[in-house]
Amino acid sequence: MRFRYHYPTPDNYEVENPLEASKLISDDLLNDLNKIASENDFLNLSYSKLSDDFKKEWGISWDNVIILKYLMSETVLKMPPSKEKCILEDEEFQEFGVKTFKIADFLRKNNFKADLIHPLDDTISLRAIATQSNDAVITRSNMCLFKEGLNIGFFMIKTSIENLPFKNENSMHWIKGYCSTCGICIDRCPENAFDENEKLKRKICTAHSEGCSICMTICPFFKQGYEKVKKRYDRKCHKK
Template identity: 70%
Template structure:
């Protein structure tokens, strides 16, 4: 399900894909590209290698995905759900989207195929692709958590680059166990979007329609950050 208040982003490419794209990137250029991404608005990059099974399941032919993660504005997240909040979230989405196109252009300029995945395309789940990175998990409140934070939006570029630093293991698997001991989001949710077994009920959640972010604001991963929650979890387990 998409954020219903987002408008399509205009096509901002200024460079065509190369006719014979390269499929190997040097460490130096990947570092430089990451620095440019971080300087422009993003907090970090993750990478998904899509398996044949995954591609078949979703009817896509993309292999290599660069995930560009950006922090959503804290001031906007603090606002109550409203049309104004949705408008501000969409403006932020549009602004960051333009920067994601610029990053795709940099890859094209340097000989790689790079296409931004339409974040409003209902045929494929960006969250499902994000989970393929082994760099994210879904929290109890149905948010996609990366180490850089809970308040992240993301754009994705599908590319010809085959040698991105894909991860084989997911270090965030412990989060599911931590969530089972927490439940703050369930207590704070104004819509009671959890069933009697504390399972998230998408139909009742108003995040996608009205911009609710109450559970983000109260979640320890947002308030304290990933590393502090992990330390706390490690102490709990001793």
């Protein structure tokens, strides 16, 4: 069982989806869900409620998503690009994929519909879904930044649960202004993988083929963490 580009989502479930799924989760069960995610080494969860416009744009009919976040190994990310690094990154990714099936099985056992969203599917952007949680933004280098760090990997489960603790506001939009004054990710890309509009040229970027992660590891959000960068930015804004 491995996740691969252009292959269907592997079927590693041990429990079938319920025929008549429940739609409301109790606080106790939500706590249990968070506990089991933590026991499986996930950092924490975010939740996206996809708007009608979003569903229309991406041609989907489901709207409740649980995002399971994990910390990608800093040691691996700091390695120079190599085949070995690609393998280590993929192993870590696949390992958390297996764990995500366990979380989906837990939900199914409790009578909720739960299906993994293929993490390598070109037909839907997981980053776009992540920003709908209001816990993340897309940086200038096209990375998905959560407050927990830039080195967050994630898997997603679409579910019948309608009363997840969705957030209505995103307090991270200041990052757009911060990125506009920085730009070192663009300047230091060894492949010049950004076009004149700073759109990432995926065919040129070597993140997947060779394990490049320079734009991540030189970013202040990776080096210092979200809170430190935010404090410094706020101080600077107050001085103006």
